[in-house]
Amino acid sequence: MEAGKKSSFRYSWVGLVCLLLLTQMKSAVAQDYSTLDVREKLVVANKILAMEGLVGPFGHVSVRVEGEGKFRISDHRSPNEVTVDHIKEVEIEITPEAVEDQGLYREVFIHSCIYRELPEVKAIVHTHAPYAVALGTLQRSDNNQVFPTTNPGANLGNFIPVFQPVGLISTPEKGMALARTLQGQNGVLLRGHGTVVVGTTLEQAVLRAIYLEFEARTQIRSRSAGEPIPYTSSESDLFKRTVAVEHAWHYYVDKFRQSVKNETLSHK
Numbered sequence: 001m002e003a004g005k006k007s008s009f010r011y012s013w014v015g016l017v018c019l020l021l022l023t024q025m026k027s028a029v030a031q032d033y034s035t036l037d038v039r040e041k042l043v044v045a046n047k048i049l050a051m052e053g054l055v056g057p058f059g060h061v062s063v064r065v066e067g068e069g070k071f072r073i074s075d076h077r078s079p080n081e082v083t084v085d086h087i088k089e090v091e092i093e094i095t096p097e098a099v100e101d102q103g104l105y106r107e108v109f110i111h112s113c114i115y116r117e118l119p120e121v122k123a124i125v126h127t128h129a130p131y132a133v134a135l136g137t138l139q140r141s142d143n144n145q146v147f148p149t150t151n152p153g154a155n156l157g158n159f160i161p162v163f164q165p166v167g168l169i170s171t172p173e174k175g176m177a178l179a180r181t182l183q184g185q186n187g188v189l190l191r192g193h194g195t196v197v198v199g200t201t202l203e204q205a206v207l208r209a210i211y212l213e214f215e216a217r218t219q220i221r222s223r224s225a226g227e228p229i230p231y232t233s234s235e236s237d238l239f240k241r242t243v244a245v246e247h248a249w250h251y252y253v254d255k256f257r258q259s260v261k262n263e264t265l266s267h268k
Helices: 003-026 038-051 096-101 106-117 130-136 172-181 202-223 246-266
Strands: 060-065 070-074 087-091 123-127 160-163 187-190 194-199
Touching (some): 038 060, 038 070, 038 087, 038 123, 038 202, 070 106, 087 106, 106 123, 106 172, 106 194, 123 202, 160 172, 172 187, 194 202, 202 246
Parallel strands (some): 160 187
Antiparallel strands (some): 060 123, 070 087, 123 194, 187 194
16 A cells, blocks of 8 residues: 555544544533433533532532432542442432441532522532632631622622531531521532532532632632622622523533543544
8 A cells, every 4th residue: 555545544544533532532411411311410510610620539519309309419539530320319318327338428418408408409519619718718707708799709699608617517417507507698618628509400500619719719819909899789689590501501511522522632
């Protein structure tokens, strides 16, 4: 075979292999998010949170199973490693003994207790987002509340409460105390620890986790120059329901799709 033909054949073969790899890695995720089942959507949510740097080796996201007293969450592993096979159905009334037996996160009570206490909540995200951790450590004299200063931050509500007890939320008692700290808002800062946000959909909860980190990053930067102007309740009411979900969610799904393509091509 002539050299030119050999070269052409080789590159055609490489292209075919790359196409097959892309198809396998993207699976249904980047093809059409709306057709995925809830377990696949949870995998996407975990990947997006990892992509955005809100979770590392720890952090988790869950979604309620309507009418069954259960929720879905991955077993104990890094969010970036989660696959469909790792998604479990967990009883909202789970006991501490069952947590270890089922290989779950010790902080699964963040989820079970909020679902028990707040029936309107359909999805929950717990992150260790760095700017939000920093914001939660600051001294304040405003009844342990952080007031939003941006449109995205106002998605969290009229204020963002700060949960003061230090340590893991590893018992039902601590989980219930956290649930009650929300005070009708959409997110809470855990002092020295991270964040918990809630939503009426999985997509809304993930976006609120992203928005909380945006708010925290903005406040940390603006506080270095002066005192940021907080939104009033009437101003934050304009944004707290997070109705503009679809466009923003598609942005992050597309971003994840592109990251998968880039990763595939880098390993060809």
